[in-house]
Every structure is written in C-alpha cells, then in structure tokens.
Amino acid sequence: MTSKLLWVCFILTTSTFSTSFSLQPDQPKVLLVAFDGFRWDYLYKVPTPHFHYVMKYGVHVKQVTNIFITKTYPNFYTMVTGLFAESHGIVSNDMFDPILNKSFSLDHMDIYDSEFWEAATPVWITNQRAGHSSGAAMWPGTDVNIHESLPTHYMPYNESVSFEDRVAKIIEWFTAKEPINLGLLYWEDPDDMGHHLGPDSPLMGPVISDIDNKLGYLIKMLKRAKLWSTLNLIITSDHGMTQCSEERIIELDQYLNKDDYMLIDQSPVAAILPKEGKFDEIYEALVHAHPNLTVFKKEEIPERWHYRYNNRIQPIIAVADEGWYIFQNKSDNFLLGNHGYDNALPEMHPIFLARGPAFRRNFTKDSMNSTDLYSLLCHLLNITAMPHNGSFQNVQDLLNAATPYVKSTTLLHCNNKQKEYKRENSYDYFIGVSLGSIIVIVFFVIFFKHLIRSQIPDLRDMQAEIVQPLLHA
C-alpha cells in the first residue's frame, strides 16, 4: 500500500517537474488584430492610452508601407500571404477575370468564389497543415473555402456581430481543450466612419477613442483568460485614409463614351477594360484629360507598385492624385474619405504594434513593409513559410533575442533592453528548474528512506528483540 502511494507520488512529482520546465511557451500563440482603415497617425489624434500601453510594453513600427492598390481586400490578403497583389491575385475589391470570365465584388459581397483566392495559400491553412488549429473572427477571406480548406474555427462574415462577441469567440478558441495557436480578429472601424466623415473631421476623435476602448476591452479579456503573458498580440491595419472634396472630382463621362469600355473598378484607381478595337481611342482620350489623373497602359504601370503581371489587372488603369475622386458621372456615390491611392503616400499607411513574450519591450522601429508581416507570423508560429515577397530580416529586430522558439540561427542585434528581457526570461527559467529540482530531491529522500525501511529490519525492533530476553530474565 505504501509503495503504491510512493509510485503515485513519483508520477505526480515527475509531472510537476516537467510542468516546471514547460513554463517556457513551447506552443507559441499569435493573435493578429486589424482595425480597418486605422491610419498610422490616428494614434496621436486623440489620447489612445491602450494603444500606447501596447507600445510601451511592446514594439511599434512608425511607417508601414502597404501594397498598391491601398484597398482593403488586396492588403488583407497580403498580410496573410506576404505577396504583392499581382502575385496573390486579389488585385482590388472589385475585379474581373477575363480567363475565368467571372467578377468579384466586395460591395456586393460576391467574394466567395474560391478561384479568386487560390493563387496563394494564407497562413491559417499552412498553420493547419503543420498540425495546428486556427480561429478567425470575421477576418476577410477566412469564410472562403480556399484549397478546399477553411480555418479550424471561423465566423461567417456578418458586420452586425459586435466586437465583444468576436473577442469572446477568439478567447473561447484559445482556451479550448484543443486550443488554437493562431487567432485572427477583424473590426470594420475606423474605416466605415473615415469614409463617411473624412479623416480630417473633428468627429473622427470619438471614433478613434472608441477603437482605443475596444482595444482596452480586448486586453482586459485576454488578461482575465490568463492569455496575456503567453500570447503574442499584433495590432495592425490594411490602409490609411485621406480627405476628399466634391471640388476635386474627375468625371470620366466628360472624356469617354461609356459604351466603349467597362469600368471594373472606380476610385481612386479606375480599372478600364476597353471594348474590342477601342483601346487606342480610350487611352488617347484619357492620357492628357486631367492634370490630377495619371493614366497607364498595363505594361507601363510603375515597377515599384508590383501591379502588372495578373490577368485581373485591366489593360488601362487611371490613378487619381491624393484626395481626388474618380466618377463615371456625377450620380455616383461620393465619400468624404477614401483610400486606394499610391502606397508611397503617408496618408495611406496603417499602424503596426505588437506585444508578447516574443517581442522586445518599448522598442520603436522606423519602417517595414506589410509583405514582411507574413514571414514574422510564420516565424512566431514556428511553421515553414510559403514563397513570398517579404523579408524576415526586415522585421527580426522586433523580436526579443531570448525567445525560446526562435528558429533562425542568425544572431539578433542585442541592446540593453534585450539583455534586461533576457534576464527576466532567465529568471523564470531558474525558478522553474529550481522548484522542479527541489521536488525531485524531496521525492528521492522519501523514496530511499522508505526503501531502507522496507529492506533492512527495523533497528528498534531488533533492539527490542535483543533486550526482551533480558527483561524476561
């Protein structure tokens, strides 16, 4: 009976010992959060204490160059594939593929045709192929069947689902019996209100404060679920926003006969598919039409935009200068804020913050490309990246050098803050190993004491046997 008890003690002790070692995060967790249309400088427009809390205890990149065109779907697919639009194939929110003879439209939520998405493999699929689980709360594209695969858990897109409900799902999946290691969380604002009000409107202040409160809610719930210390949280966006004006409008009907072409995408990048035999006529009519409109034949689109080699990029594109709006005619919808312009414009740039065990603390970096995020995600998840247009070297200085699951053998740049963080991690490790060792030593002392007792006759009994005759005598 006593020896059975000892074996139970031994099993408990060894499991405690292994647990003390597993204080190190052997299953890296990543939560990628995007607030649509959060321009980089909204952080300073009004007080944003929760964003600044993440920056203080994590990393912040001041300038993120996203991809052309600076629209929602192309940029969201870049974040999870590391590819430029011409490579991943989501070249705009509104597209026409002449080979497939099919259209794609975000405005009509006509986005579920797998064929539009399958030039690339998003990170949630690669993560699942590596044996892990992913969970997505409304992240664009995560409710589309891509390569016959969906995220392990996902929410079918429904903009009326509250932020709180999306957070609840993410937390449920991270804390399930078979937890996810990758979560993707999407929120529609400040994009919606940015379009409606224009980014220069003083009414944008309360909109940004509301987003900051939402981030505060997310942090509170992650702490409550005891995920805060083990989870790597990345907060980013797809693009910025610029102020438009009804005084800055380019009306295509003034220059072109609308029966001569199809307008696939409108503003600020007009994607024009001329009818047969009309290419030259349309190009000539448009190329010098307006001083704030730059017109390109597909093969002349600037190399730096990486926006040429795809069937869904139309034969002619006309790009408006910042703040200018392209209409087919004046009956079209006008918005006070818009994006989609040249990705070199600061107003088009999104935010990037991150915090967690893998990231350095209170570290600011000048710039990165949104194509680099994918390789960072793959590195954090410890999965092999698919071919992409980003660079892990561009972003590896965001990482804490002591991160235990850093796969790269390249030595990271080390400064005092890193050393400090290294020391903190070493301290946790020391405590874990020490506790485990003490428990094992205590076990062996008890075990050997029992062994000695059971194998060698008890001295007191022997003494009793020896002394008894004398007493009887």
Ligand SMILES: [Zn+2]
């Ligand atoms: Zn967007």
